[in-house]
Amino acid sequence: MNILLSNDDGWRAEGLKALAEALAGLGTLTVVAPDRNRSGASNSLTLDAPLRVVETEERWYAINGTPTDCVHLAISGLLAEEQQLVVSGVNDGANLGDDVLYSGTVAAAMEGRFLGLPSIAVSLVGKGSGRHFATGARVARELVERLGREPLPPATLFNVNVPDVPYEALRGLAATRLGVRHRSERVVRAVDPRGRPMYWIGAPGGGQDAGPGTDFHAVEHGYASITPLQIDLTRHQALAGLDDWLRRAL
Numbered sequence: 001m002n003i004l005l006s007n008d009d010g011w012r013a014e015g016l017k018a019l020a021e022a023l024a025g026l027g028t029l030t031v032v033a034p035d036r037n038r039s040g041a042s043n044s045l046t047l048d049a050p051l052r053v054v055e056t057e058e059r060w061y062a063i064n065g066t067p068t069d070c071v072h073l074a075i076s077g078l079l080a081e082e083q084q085l086v087v088s089g090v091n092d093g094a095n096l097g098d099d100v101l102y103s104g105t106v107a108a109a110m111e112g113r114f115l116g117l118p119s120i121a122v123s124l125v126g127k128g129s130g131r132h133f134a135t136g137a138r139v140a141r142e143l144v145e146r147l148g149r150e151p152l153p154p155a156t157l158f159n160v161n162v163p164d165v166p167y168e169a170l171r172g173l174a175a176t177r178l179g180v181r182h183r184s185e186r187v188v189r190a191v192d193p194r195g196r197p198m199y200w201i202g203a204p205g206g207g208q209d210a211g212p213g214t215d216f217h218a219v220e221h222g223y224a225s226i227t228p229l230q231i232d233l234t235r236h237q238a239l240a241g242l243d244d245w246l247r248r249a250l
Contacts, residue, residue, distance in 0.1 A: 008067045016089070087119070087140055120144070182205030
């Protein structure tokens with residue numbers, strides 16, 4: 001199996017190295033990742049500048065673009081071999097609930113899905129003290145092994161969030177849905193050395209819809225959450241009501 005690895009934390013990231021180590025032996029691994037941290041890049045593509053590729057070591061490539069650029073380029077022309085699976089991560093931080101709309105980690109996996117490959121995004125959820133990237137990477141290996149034994153449709157896209165604990169402390173895997181966060185905190189205003197205002201985006205809000213069945217709840221209770229995602233953002237249940245509303249408006 002040819003497996004493409006990417007992330008949004010950059011090609012030097014600890015989580016990416018842990019992922020490559022964990023998946024070794026499951027197939028031919030190729031890493032194509034941003035040349036620097038591109039967290040929060042979402043699904044953006046670079047359309048106004050050329051992309052440059054540096055092979056930092058055998059089968060490891062750094063690109064001056066977004067996570068989506070990396071996966072798109074890898075599958076659409078950079079690599080001679082056809083890829084069978086995309087795995088993105090292990091992200092340094094959560095991608096729970098609404099986070100998936102901003103996440104470069106999820107976007108890299110989603111681009112694989114757009115291009116016809118089953119894809120997995122893996123993130124480590126914690127407060128920055130334990131740094132158990134190996135736990136997240138081991139969960140990724142288990143999922144890849146299972147996909148090898150029991151393949152799922154090419155439309156498969158998993159968003160995986162793993163508690164930042166030793167693997168032995170993990171309580172298992174849970175199938176979940178996305179929760180919803182409270183609105184983010186207010187921006188942080190600061191002043192640069194020349195007295196001009198500047199701003200930092202505020203921290204994300206905590207879980208609002210975070211009850212049983214959600215990714216928030218699973219991770220909080222020691223489980224790795226496995227959330228199947230779909231690309232279609234249409235609110236199908238609203239179509240009939242919208243059609244009636246439009247007819248009345250006319």
